[in-house]
Amino acid sequence: MNDAQTAGDAAPLELRIDAKRFLSSEGTAVEVVRNLELRLDAGSFGALIGPSGCGKTTILKIAAGLDADFQGRLRTPGAGRLGIVFQEPRLLPWRTVEDNIRLALPADQTNVDLADLFGTLGLGSHLARYPGELSLGLARRAAIARAFAIRPDFLLLDEPFVSLDEAVAIRLRSELVALTTATRVTTLLVTHDLAEAVQLADRLFFLSDRPAQILFEKTLPPPRGARSKDLVAEISEEMRVQVAQAVARSGQS
């Protein structure tokens, strides 16, 4: 039904979803995604932006290979080793922070030196603690560390900073910019926050309401992490115009 495979090094992420349906509770099929096509160059950072409930997380799960029940095609970059940060930290509560991170590593690498990563994310003094003892901000850091520890070819982030207070979110975003810049990992971020996407990404993909399609795409000039408020306002205005046009188009047809 779909054709999922991994490509060689420096290959882009290519995702085409012709259709993705869910069964509603009444037993009828609801189309969540239709004719969505997305291409992300190797080493670049893309952001999917869309209203809540438009199917962002569904698309991310398909890109992660966690949901193979769709019509379309997926090619993941590199050897296809995936790092993922979910909306919730999803740590094992019965394991310490360090165990949680090392458990994600392949069996022959469980002892690799992660001191730099822990340092960048400010986890050094929390490694022996259990997830239940951590603030949400720290648990998110541990989840980010887990995704980077495995040296992914491909990184997926599902609203990783939602419901954090803004000061913590700003710090974590700059840590994320540092890590993704250093590792050049191909990254796809899902968010509803335009300002966040503009700060982090090289390329923006704006999604429509259900069934989700890409309304328009936009490439941002480097460097990441240091973009002005004016740029955010400008893109926000462009998004408003494009959404209005899309609504008008769908009204005509």
Next chain:
Amino acid sequence: MLPRIFSLAALIAVWAVVAALVQSRLLPDPLTVGRATLAEIRSGELPFQMACTLGRVIGSFAIAMLLGTIAGYAMGRSKATDRFADSWLIVLINMPALVVIIFAYIWIGLNETAAILAVAINKLPNVVVVVREGARALDPEIDEMAKAFQFTAFKRLRHVVIPQLAPYLAASSRSGLSIVWKIVLVVELIGRPNGVGFVLGSAFSLFDMARILSYAICFILLMLVIESFLVQPLERRANRWRRRPA
């Protein structure tokens, strides 16, 4: 610990007073029972019979826990398996222990295999029911995380599944030990030439109340020791991560 010692002492005191009041061979006082127990221990009779019983308890408990956990997990994870096996489970739960024991002895013979299997089958459905609840409650989000990070089957079992099942396994092993040892005594009474159940049967025919009481008390003590020095520490270890303040 202190309140527990006090309450046990009170129980023995009540027993001594009642025994002194009725003055009957059918209710020996604590001292007589104590002397009988000492004599049984010195002769080596009591340790031997308890070891026979304990061996059967461990054997059937292990079989019931192992098979029950596998079946319970399968039923908790797969709706089709659950629908299919649920009626078998209902039959097993409601089958009187005695019927299982008699069938086992008749079909397999009056031997150790029949005895241990009969007890294991009696305990099995209880383990299945509890572990099935545990398997149904497994966190799908953590499952998805394990899949995304390509955890091997062994890693998933050890670090994802068993820690979540641990409270259910602990609950069913605690209730399990006490059920199993009671049924083992019945099995021994009916069809074994040794073990605490066999001794109680012969003491019953001789109206030897002191002997019955000393075996019963010794076995209760043994189970208390297993509970406090084996089951509880294991449970504490499994729940270490829970007791931390959030």
